[in-house]
Amino acid sequence: MEECYRTPYLLSTKKQTEFYNMIKKKKIxxxxxxxxxxxxxxxxxNGFHNAPMSKIAKLAGVAPATIYLYFENKQDLINTLYLEVKSSFSVCAFEGYEADLPVKQGFELIWYNAASYKLNQIEESTFLSQCDNTPMIDEEIRKEGLEPLRPLLDLWERGKKEGIIKPLSDFILYAYTIYPLSFLLAMQERNLYKVSKEELSETFQMTWSAIKS
Amino acid sequence: MEECYRTPYLLSTKKQTEFYNMIKKKKIxxxxxxxxxxxxxxxxxNGFHNAPMSKIAKLAGVAPATIYLYFENKQDLINTLYLEVKSSFSVCAFEGYEADLPVKQGFELIWYNAASYKLNQIEESTFLSQCDNTPMIDEEIRKEGLEPLRPLLDLWERGKKEGIIKPLSDFILYAYTIYPLSFLLAMQERNLYKVSKEELSETFQMTWSAIKS
DNA sequence: AACAAAAGAATGAACGTTCATTTATTGATT
DNA sequence: AATCAATAAATGAACGTTCATTCTTTTGTT
Incomplete structure (x- = not known):
């Protein structure tokens, strides 16, 4: 513990300062x-309506007032969390994806990535589901959270041009691609159902049947 | 106004009492x-967390205390609303449905009914979407709200037996049948997208491609 | 000593709910 | 038909609590 933050006395004064700054940033x-x-x-x-700042502070091991050193207010805290989680989803979804992959292959990669995130990063996914349908997130922030999905939209664009994917609105494609996963997650989260590995591949087939031309 | 509640003086005393009881029940x-x-x-x-009893009372034109004559507490109010709306959805979904219809025909009927509800009864659908992903509704009540969907599950059962529908969990079928509609509703609600009539039929094709054997 | 980070107590506003009354309706009695 | 006690429905103010946020003090670092 203490070991980690020991003064690096072999370094120059300037370097030391840098070192401390690093630690400080890390601590922050x-x-x-x-x-x-x-x-x-x-x-x-507990839901948004039952997650008071006092409890958040306690769970994080800080005083309530400390929250306001890092976030403007509760809304800002929620917004920040939303954007961070949303972005982490995108990072996972596009892991290993290259824009020059064949359409189906690229789509399959992204879909399985997304599925794996939705069904395994349960806390994050549950939170996102909750955000998707409440006025808890500002519309502006919600739009910002959509940005990182661009590569998927581009892929669809290409798929439509090549006649591989139905020439439909991205919204409809999304509704049959990613959105069903949210439902399966919710069922899993409530211990009502667990998707097996074989079913996951069946599920991909369903998605593909739905959107392929 | 007054006309409506005028004493029906031509009726017997017993009938009059019945009449008044009717009016009373109606008023309640x-x-x-x-x-x-x-x-x-x-x-x-405003979201659940921003819908205080005081505002609810004001909008309904009653005093805050009056709410507690009809509902145990806020949770009960929400639960009741959830069950009522959920049931109204089912009523619409199965309008004109007979259990002896051919599988595809019956499914198509139900799907279009559901779609019409989701995309037109916007307030009710938006509320349901919001409920679907928050701890705002007790799990027990949520289960109760699923009951009225039984005919659809029965239809799927039959479809699987006849080899028409993929032999998969009802949850997966639901995820590709009804759930995508919720997403399209949400987009419509946020003025991001409007499903046209032609697209609706395309969308049905997608659903059918996904679940058919 | 100077400074920022963090804490904890304090604050006013807002919440869900209750309570003492008032108002409206009913049924019996004249 | 009129009166009146009894009951039910409805109210607005008030309660205790909890909330997000701020203020003042303490702690820790340079």
Whole structure:
């Protein structure tokens, strides 16, 4: 523990300062992400309306007032969390994806990535589902959260041009591609159902049948 | 106004009593449904966490205390609303449906009914979407709300036996049948997208491609 | 010593709910 | 048909609590 933060006495003064700055930034980041994590947990378990700042602070191990050093207010905290999680989803979804992959192959990669995220990163996914359908997130922020999905839209665009994918609105494609996964996650989360590996591949077939030309 | 509630002096005393009881029940129902409607509107526009009893009362035109004559507490109010709306959805979904219809025909009927509800009864559908992903509704009540969907599950059962529908879990079938509609509703609600009539039929084709054997 | 980070107590507003009354309706009695 | 006690429905103010946020003090670092 202490070991980690020991003074690096072999370094120059300037280097030392840099080192301390790094630690400081890290500590700040730690606290910030502890707060975000606490918010995630509490909102998931109790809903937005029952995740008071006092509890968030307690779970993160800080005083209530400390939250306001890192976030403007509760809305800002929620917005930040939303954008962060949304972006982490995109990062996972496009892992290993290259824009020059054949349409079906690229789509399959993205879909399985997304499915794996939705069904395994349960806390994050549950939170996103909750955000998707409440006025809890500002519309502006919601739009911002959609940005990182661009590569998928581009892929669809290409698929439509090549006659591989139905020439329909991205919204409809999304409704049959990613959205069903949210439902399966919700059922899994409520212990009503668990998707097996074989079913997952069946499920991909369903998605593909739905959107292919 | 007064006309409506005029004494039906041509009726016997017993009949008169019955008449008055009817009016009383109607008035009570009026107030109750005014409260439910107000809750629906406020939860939709502001979210559960911003729909206080005081506002609900004001919008329904009653005093805050009056709510507690009709509902145990806020949770009960929400639960009641949820069950009522959920049931109204089912009523619409199965309008004109007979259990002896051929599988595809019956499914098509139900799907279009459901789509029409989701895309037209916007307030109700938006509310349901919001409920689907929050801890706002007790799990027990949520289960109760699923009951009226039985005929659809039976239809799927039959479809699987006849080899018409993929032998998959009802959850997966639901995820590709009804759930995508919720997404399209949400997009429509946010003025991001409007499903045209032609697209609706395309969309049905997608659903059918996904679940047919 | 100077400074920023963090804490904890404090604050006013807002919440869900209750309570003491008032108002409206009913049924019996004249 | 009129009166009146009894009951039910409805109210607005008030309660205790909890909330998001701020203020003042303490702690820790340079």
């Amino acid at each position: 980041k730690d606290k910030k992400s502890a707060l975000l994590k606490a918010t995630l947990t509490l909102v998931n378990n | 129902k009026d107030k109750k449904s005014a409260l439910l409607k107000a809750t629906l509107t406020l939860v939709n526009n």
